[in-house]
Amino acid sequence: VSDELVWAYGVVPARAALSVHATGVAGGAVDAVTDGELTLVVSQVPREQFDAEPLRANLNDLDWLERVAREHEAVLDEVLADTSVVPLRLCTIFDDAGGARRMLDRERDTLARALAHLDGRQEWGVKLLVDGDRLAATAAPAGDQAHGEGGAAYLARRRDERHAREVARTLAVQIVDDVDTSLRAHAVDAVRLRAQNRELSGYTGDMLLNGAYLVDDGEVDALHVTAGALQDRYDDYGAELVVTGPWPPYNFAAGEAAAQPA
Amino acid sequence: MDPGRLPTRSSSPLPGRPERGDTLADILERVLDKGIVIAGDIQINLLDIELLTIKLRLVIASVDKAREMGIDWWEGDSTLQSLDGGDGDKRLERENRDLRERLERLERQVGTTGE
Numbered sequence: 001v002s003d004e005l006v007w008a009y010g011v012v013p014a015r016a017a018l019s020v021h022a023t024g025v026a027g028g029a030v031d032a033v034t035d036g037e038l039t040l041v042v043s044q045v046p047r048e049q050f051d052a053e054p055l056r057a058n059l060n061d062l063d064w065l066e067r068v069a070r071e072h073e074a075v076l077d078e079v080l081a082d083t084s085v086v087p088l089r090l091c092t093i094f095d096d097a098g099g100a101r102r103m104l105d106r107e108r109d110t111l112a113r114a115l116a117h118l119d120g121r122q123e124w125g126v127k128l129l130v131d132g133d134r135l136a137a138t139a140a141p142a143g144d145q146a147h148g149e150g151g152a153a154y155l156a157r158r159r160d161e162r163h164a165r166e167v168a169r170t171l172a173v174q175i176v177d178d179v180d181t182s183l184r185a186h187a188v189d190a191v192r193l194r195a196q197n198r199e200l201s202g203y204t205g206d207m208l209l210n211g212a213y214l215v216d217d218g219e220v221d222a223l224h225v226t227a228g229a230l231q232d233r234y235d236d237y238g239a240e241l242v243v244t245g246p247w248p249p250y251n252f253a254a255g256e257a258a259a260q261p262a
Numbered sequence: 263m264d265p266g267r268l269p270t271r272s273s274s275p276l277p278g279r280p281e282r283g284d285t286l287a288d289i290l291e292r293v294l295d296k297g298i299v300i301a302g303d304i305q306i307n308l309l310d311i312e313l314l315t316i317k318l319r320l321v322i323a324s325v326d327k328a329r330e331m332g333i334d335w336w337e338g339d340s341t342l343q344s345l346d347g348g349d350g351d352k353r354l355e356r357e358n359r360d361l362r363e364r365l366e367r368l369e370r371q372v373g374t375t376g377e
Contacts, residue, residue: 005303005304008302050304052304052306055304055306056306059306065290069286069289069290069293069294070289073284073289073293086298087292087293087297087298088299089293089294089296089297089298089299090293090294090297091302091304091306092299092300092302093302093303093304093306094302094303094304095303095304099302099303103301103302110298111298125288193291194291196285196287196288196291201285201286201287202285203285244284244288247292248292248297250292250293250296250297251292251296253297253298254298
């Protein structure tokens with residue numbers, strides 16, 4: 001039994017010229033395994049960390065997981081600069097190059113279809129964060145609220161607060177819809193992801209939208225212009241649009257079926 | 263977890279905006295939850311990944327103030343339906359309870375002690 005296993009990053013067309021300088025997961029050199037029209041980007045990883053048993057423990061260690069996830073992502077980012085890529089989920093691991101080649105043969109049709117779907121397209125992420133307090137204040141200025149003491153004034157204030165929450169809620173929905181619809185106009189495919197938790201994301205605002213958009217190469221500039229315009233439109237509400245990308249197209253790798261209906 | 267050391271890649275600069283990098287959340291939500299799934303030779307028990315993602319989801323569910331505003335489409339609904347009243351909170355409580363129970367079951371199965 002070899003001390004090394006083969007870690008897989010993603011699948012690219014065999015004709016693509018790759019130049020990856022990043023070191024792979026756990027320091028391995030990035031290599032390629034080719035079968036027919038498809039190439040699997042791989043590197044060797046030590047069995048002592050990545051065999052099923054130790055892997056199980058490691059995956060639940062967030063620092064280990066972060067390191068490996070970033071290494072996996074760094075290699076795919078470089079590959080993405082050279083060619084279309086079908087990114088594989090973390091921890092796709094083979095015993096040896098032979099196992100990797102057999103997988104390429106077995107999954108040939110699925111992978112070729114995915115590559116064709118992604119050719120000439122880019123995944124971009126756009127998050128919409130708002131300052132909830134500012135949104136509420138803009139929706140229902142404090143000056144409108146009832147003043148004074150006594151039961152009637154108290155009830156009036158409660159009513160005003162309830163009203164302000166309703167207004168803010170409606171406004172939030174309108175903003176999310178406007179932003180998402182405007183961005184989708186540039187995309188061939190789009191998904192809404194779950195809002196991210198604050199501890200991992202570091203954002204303090206309320207994440208109202210976490211979208212991923214698959215965009216034709218020629219439409220990327222227009223997407224950015226639209227994002228800039230949306231930012232200006234909602235500045236006063238404490239809104240912030242965060243655009244990231246291009247990403248390896250994780251959210252669209254499974255082809256058309258990956259998309260949720262708009 | 264120190265959010266301060268997270269950014270690596272530059273995100274696209276909007277005019278007049280500071281650049282921000284990808285956060286750990288950006289990366290994990292993609293490499294763990296997305297990407298094409300292909301069986302490798304090393305059979306990782308998917309329970310193990312699930313254990314971790316459930317933990318991540320619990321944190322999201324318990325802290326996200328957006329939910330107070332009724333924004334909860336990421337629970338599988340893309341149409342922002344449940345915006346009227348406190349039903350979202352009840353659903354959240356229920357889901358949190360379900361997730362905790364699943365988490366405990368999974369932790370017993372894989373023999374970890376949790377946090």
